[in-house]
Amino acid sequence: MQKKWTGWAALMLTTAMVLSACGGSSGNNSGNASSSPSGSSSPSSSEGASASPSAPAENVELTLAGWTSSPEEQSLLQQVLDEFQAKNPTIKVKYEVIADQYMDVIKTRLIGGEAPDVFYLDAFEAPGLIEKGVLEPLDGYVSDDFDLADFETPMVEAFKGKDGKTYGFPKDTSTLALFYNKKMFADAGIANPPATWEELQAAAEKLTKKDGSKVSVYGLGQAPELARQMFMIQAFGGKLTDDQGMAAFATPEGLKGLQLVIDQHLKAKTAGQPSDVGAGWGGEMFGQQKAAMVIEGNWAIPYLQTNFKDLDFGTAEVPTVNGKKGTMAYTVGYVMNKESKKKDAAWKLISYLTGKEGMKTWTSKGFALPTRKSVAAELGYDKDPLRGALVAGGSYSTTWQAGATLPTIMNNFNNQFVAAYTGQSTLEEAMKLAQETANSEIKAGQ
Amino acid sequence: MSKRSGKLRLREGAAGYAFMSPAIVVLGCFLLLPILYAVFLSFHKVNLLGEVSYKFSGTANFERMADDTRLWIALRNTCKYALIVVPSQTLLALVLASILNMKLKFRNFFRVAYYLPTVTSSAVLVLIFMWIYNSNGLLNYLLDLVGLPTYNWLGDPNVALTGIMVMNIWSTAPLFMVIYLAALQDIPESQYEAAEIDGAGAWKKFWRITVPQLKPVTFYVVVMGIIGTFQLFDQSYIFSAGSGGPNNATLTMVLLIYQYAFKNLDMGYASALAFLLAVVIMLITVVQRLLFREEKLN
Numbered sequence: 122m123q124k125k126w127t128g129w130a131a132l133m134l135t136t137a138m139v140l141s142a143c144g145g146s147s148g149n150n151s152g153n154a155s156s157s158p159s160g161s162s163s164p165s166s167s168e169g170a171s172a173s174p175s176a177p178a179e180n181v182e183l184t185l186a187g188w189t190s191s192p193e194e195q196s197l198l199q200q201v202l203d204e205f206q207a208k209n210p211t212i213k214v215k216y217e218v219i220a221d222q223y224m225d226v227i228k229t230r231l232i233g234g235e236a237p238d239v240f241y242l243d244a245f246e247a248p249g250l251i252e253k254g255v256l257e258p259l260d261g262y263v264s265d266d267f268d269l270a271d272f273e274t275p276m277v278e279a280f281k282g283k284d285g286k287t288y289g290f291p292k293d294t295s296t297l298a299l300f301y302n303k304k305m306f307a308d309a310g311i312a313n314p315p316a317t318w319e320e321l322q323a324a325a326e327k328l329t330k331k332d333g334s335k336v337s338v339y340g341l342g343q344a345p346e347l348a349r350q351m352f353m354i355q356a357f358g359g360k361l362t363d364d365q366g367m368a369a370f371a372t373p374e375g376l377k378g379l380q381l382v383i384d385q386h387l388k389a390k391t392a393g394q395p396s397d398v399g400a401g402w403g404g405e406m407f408g409q410q411k412a413a414m415v416i417e418g419n420w421a422i423p424y425l426q427t428n429f430k431d432l433d434f435g436t437a438e439v440p441t442v443n444g445k446k447g448t449m450a451y452t453v454g455y456v457m458n459k460e461s462k463k464k465d466a467a468w469k470l471i472s473y474l475t476g477k478e479g480m481k482t483w484t485s486k487g488f489a490l491p492t493r494k495s496v497a498a499e500l501g502y503d504k505d506p507l508r509g510a511l512v513a514g515g516s517y518s519t520t521w522q523a524g525a526t527l528p529t530i531m532n533n534f535n536n537q538f539v540a541a542y543t544g545q546s547t548l549e550e551a552m553k554l555a556q557e558t559a560n561s562e563i564k565a566g567q
Numbered sequence: 568m569s570k571r572s573g574k575l576r577l578r579e580g581a582a583g584y585a586f587m588s589p590a591i592v593v594l595g596c597f598l599l600l601p602i603l604y605a606v607f608l609s610f611h612k613v614n615l616l617g618e619v620s621y622k623f624s625g626t627a628n629f630e631r632m633a634d635d636t637r638l639w640i641a642l643r644n645t646c647k648y649a650l651i652v653v654p655s656q657t658l659l660a661l662v663l664a665s666i667l668n669m670k671l672k673f674r675n676f677f678r679v680a681y682y683l684p685t686v687t688s689s690a691v692l693v694l695i696f697m698w699i700y701n702s703n704g705l706l707n708y709l710l711d712l713v714g715l716p717t718y719n720w721l722g723d724p725n726v727a728l729t730g731i732m733v734m735n736i737w738s739t740a741p742l743f744m745v746i747y748l749a750a751l752q753d754i755p756e757s758q759y760e761a762a763e764i765d766g767a768g769a770w771k772k773f774w775r776i777t778v779p780q781l782k783p784v785t786f787y788v789v790v791m792g793i794i795g796t797f798q799l800f801d802q803s804y805i806f807s808a809g810s811g812g813p814n815n816a817t818l819t820m821v822l823l824i825y826q827y828a829f830k831n832l833d834m835g836y837a838s839a840l841a842f843l844l845a846v847v848i849m850l851i852t853v854v855q856r857l858l859f860r861e862e863k864l865n
Contacts, residue, residue, distance in 0.1 A: 222809065225829045232615045232832075253617035335717065396722040399703030528830065532810065540814040543723060558636055565631050566833055 179211065181466045186217045186227070187241035190420060193427075194488045201482045205473045212466045231255050231458070238461040239470055242289055244279035244452045245348070249525040251282040257457040258286040262468040267476065268495075273515065276452045276492040279522050289454035290475040293489030295419035296514035297349070297448045299440060303433040305338070305413040314414075314437035318381060321414070321440045325391035328413035341392040342403045342412030343382060345542040347534040349416065352449050352519045353378035356442035366524040368559040370534070371552040378442060379538075380548055387544050394542070408432060418451065419490050419511050436510040450518035452492065526563050533559040608838035616832055628839035638840065640815045641823040642847075644728060648819070649796040652732050652739075657788050659740040661781070664747035665773065682745065684738040693805040696734045697721065721806075724816035731802045731817060739795065743788045750784040751777065786859045790852055797848050800825065820844050 185202070189195040195218065202214045217237060219226045224246055230236040242250065250256055263269055269277070272291065280289035299321075301314050309328050315321040325340025344350075347361075354361055359375025362368060369375075385392040393412070400406035404421040407414075408429035415421075416439055425432055439448040455471045457464065473479045477496060484491040484500060490511060491497045503512040523530070537555035541548040584591075609629075612622040632638055667678055684692065699705045700720035707717035720726055754777065762772050778785075800821040803811065811818030811826070824844070828837035 228616055228832060229829065250616075255617050394722065397702060397719050399701045532826075532830075535810065536812050536815050539722075539812060540724065543813070545724065545814065561634055561636075565634070565836075566831060 180213060181211060181463050182213045182215055183239060183463055183466055183470055184215045184217060184237035185239045185470065186219055186237035188220070188223050189218050191423070191427075191488075193423070193486070197483065197486055197488065201474065201479050204482065205470060205479065208473070209466075209469060212469065214470060231460075234460060236458045236460065238458055238463055238467045239455055240458070241292070241453050242280075242456045244276075244291075244454065244520060244522045245527055245531075247280050247289065247454070247456075248282075248522065249528065250456070251280075251288050252525045255459050256288040257459045257461065257464060257467075258282075258288055259290065259457065259468070259471070260286050262472070263287075267472055268493075271477070271493045271495050273492050273494065275450070275518075275520050276454075279452055279520055280454045280456070289456035290471060291452045291454045291492040292475055292480070293484055294450060294452040294492050294515070295490055296450045296511050296518045297416050297418050297439055298436045298510040298514060299414055299438065300407055300417055300421060300425075300434055300436050301414045302407070302410065303435055305410070309413075314435065315440045316437075317444075318440050318442045322385060322389065322391070325385065325414065326389065329391040336390065336393060336397070338410065339391065339393040339398070339406075339412045340414060341385065342406040342415040343386060343392045343394055344403055344416075345382070345386075345394055345535075345538050347531045347538070348451075348521055349449060350379060350382060350538070351521065351523075352439075352447040353382060353442065355519060356445060356447055362523050362526065362530065366526040367563060368526075368530045368533070368556045371549070371556040376548055376552060379541075379552070381442070383541055383548050386542060407434070419508065420488070422507055423486075423488055436507050438510045438513055446514075446517045448514040448518045449521055450515060451521045526559075529562050529566070530559045533562070605838045605841055608834050609842045610839075611835045613834040614832075615834060624835065628836045629843075631836060632839070632843065637815065637818065637823060641811075641818045641820050644816070644818055645797055645799065645820045648728060648732060648799060649793055652735055652796050653789060653792040655732075656736045656740040656743060656792060657785065659736060660743035660747050660788065661785075663740065663744040664751055665777070667744070667748055668751045678748075682741045685742045687738070689738065689801050690805060692734060692738055693802050696730065697806065700730050722813060724812075724814035727806065727813055727816040728803075731799075731806060735796075735799070735802060739792070743792070746784060746788060747781065750781050754780045782859065786855065790855060793851055793855075794848055797821075797844065797851075 187198075189198070199216065202216055206212060206214060223241075224243075227236065227240060227242075228250075236255075242256075273294070276291040276294055277287065279291065281287050299314060305328055306312075306314070306324075309324075311324050311327060315324045321341065328338065328340035329336060330338040351361055354370050354375045356378040357374045359370055359372055359378065361370050361375075382392075386394075395402050395406045398406055398409075398411040400409060400411060403412070403415040403417050404424050406412045407417070407421070408425050410432070422436075425434065438446065441447070455474055457467045457471060461467050474483070475492075477493060480491050480493055480496050481499065483489070484496060487502075487505075487508065490502055490508065491500065497503065497512065502508040505512075533555045534552075537546075537551040537558075540546050541551040546554075608621075610623060610625065612620075612624040612627070614620045663681055667674060667681070671677065697704075701707075702717070702719050702721075704720075706720065710717050718726075720730055758776050758780075759772055762776060767775065798821055799819045803817040803819050803822050804825070807813070807817045807822075809822075809826070809830075811822050820840070821844070824837050824840045827833045827840060
């Protein structure tokens with residue numbers, strides 16, 4: 122009898138263990154019960170209804186996920202969120218920072234049904250997520266107050282799907298500009314920042330300093346990756362992808378611009394990548410005065426100002442290649458999770474963050490540039506000595522985006538471009554291989 | 568009487584399984600089920616993001632492997648890595664263990680000192696080594712001091728994998744050293760004494776007594792070493808920030824599986840690749856068993 126009992130006890134214990142282990146996950150969803158009323162697609166009253174009595178009286182907790190590049194930026198966003206919560210006392214916003222591998226985390230959480238209600242999305246990843254149908258189309262929520270026309274058109278276009286619906290609104294943007302070290306320029310007797318690529322090469326020649334055979338200061342710091350070099354493919358008429366989204370950059374026209382990058386590193390030896398001098402990225406390389414010029418975005422300005430206070434630097438538009446102006450533009454938007462159970466509140470948050478008021482606070486400290494014309498005009502960044510060049514680039518920039526296949530193309534391009542950049546293979550061979558590999562991977566994945 | 572004992576046996580059996588059930592359930596949930604699920608997935612085209620769908624695709628995922636150039640690069644890198652790392656770390660472990668087995672002064676200090684790298688988290692080790700290999704890092708500084716040319720160790724595809732190899736040999740060898748050390752202390756002293764009487768030198772004693780006596784342990788060490796090296800992930804992940812670069816030089820099998828599973832969200836193909844990896848490891852282990860057994864017969 123005793124034996125029987127112990128056997129049963131063991132069985133019961135196991136069952137209890139399993140049940141308690143499985144039960145843990147279901148508890149999380151119960152918090153969602155306090156969602157908005159079922160008619161979530163009736164957005165008429167949602168915008169600007171901060172004090173309207175028709176808003177749901179229940180308290181709603183939203184989650185917002187994003188990344189951050191500095192503690193100052195994080196506290197600035199918290200400030201915007203605090204202002205939003207003060208205006209919408211029924212909505213509480215839980216702000217989560219995803220520190221690393223942002224897209225992997227977001228995708229995995231979307232699959233698991235644990236994704237945040239509102240999250241950051243880089244324009245370059247947007248087509249992939251839109252195609253999968255996990256984002257909520259926002260057209261139905263937009264009201265006249267939101268003033269859609271106020272946005273820079275290419276920035277909104279970046280979040281449009283093939284179906285013509287808009288799935289996100291840009292929170293901020295940055296283009297690339299040429300950063301130059303004023304003291305090094307003066308020492309080398311160069312009066313003005315280079316305006317053409319030939320001038321840039323000549324200036325880099327003068328600015329490069331050698332310590333024996335080792336280069337101690339590069340004239341130009343380069344970033345051998347697609348996100349920074351896509352406009353160089355286009356400079357001589359090349360294209361990154363064809364109409365079907367297949368890689369198509371390994372053409373003579375496409376290679377011509379890239380060859381300039383490679384030659385300056387391998388032949389002229391007046392340009393180098395950050396790891397050549399032990400830096401992590403271009404801004405650091407420039408700040409440590411190991412490169413006299415770098416092509417970076419707005420994010421480098423607050424970084425340089427806080428970390429390298431003695432550095433005297435200026436910015437200029439990216440020098441023309443082949444007589445044409447060109448630069449890259451990056452934008453990040455706020456998107457809404459389609460599975461969110463609090464869509465009305467989520468839209469209120471998005472419309473505040475990308476609205477005139479929220480965007481003004483968010484971009485006021487210069488961590489990022491506004492995507493609304495009215496905010497840009499009010500803050501006067503076009504006349505800012507450092508940011509003017511970045512704002513000017515907006516009109517002729519290439520947006521960092523190229524369909525749902527871009528992540529695959531980027532991965533293969535970067536891998537092979539490094540081979541050409543370090544002189545292991547010619548640019549032509551490397552790019553052909555990258556294109557073939559990317560296209561076979563795209564085909565296999567379809 | 569016999570009936571009763573049969574009932575009793577049944578009851579005892581049931582009780583036995585009941586006691587084992589925690590282990591069975593845990594192993595089943597977290598080991599057996601995932602394996603079966605992975606096999607199931609490897610024959611399907613899976614879409615998880617958005618509309619969840621499993622489409623049976625037969626052997627399409629396996630056929631796709633033949634054209635996947637990155638897979639062959641990953642396999643080549645992994646094999647190269649295993650071929651260099653496993654013999655080196657086994658040899659180093661054996662040498663270190665033999666040294667520690669001698670009656671040295673401060674023996675305990677050395678045991679602890681040698682074992683420290685194994686206790687350290689591999690992520691921390693990678694970061695430390697990346698500082699050493701950095702263009703302005705310790706290695707270049709030392710080279711510069713002696714007047715040798717410095718080098719961009721992290722940026723060159725040719726040396727990136729070697730960097731990880733050196734680090735891993737250094738950090739895993741001590742683990743196997745401890746296993747060897749335990750085995751060494753099991754070899755009876757009398758055998759050495761007998762050999763000494765017969766006039767064997769130190770080298771002969773090591774080669775004729777120590778090494779053969781350690782054979783079962785060596786088998787274990789080599790098998791575990793190969794499985795460990797084939798599963799290389801964290802080091803190359805941190806080293807290349809998940810890309811397997813520069814120029815696919817640090818792309819390993821598991822990193823490739825990770826990229827397909829979580830970057831491309833192609834769970835079907837990723838499962839097929841994991842299946843391939845399991846088959847490769849199993850085959851190697853079987854071959855090793857045969858090799859070691861044959862020598863035993865001789």
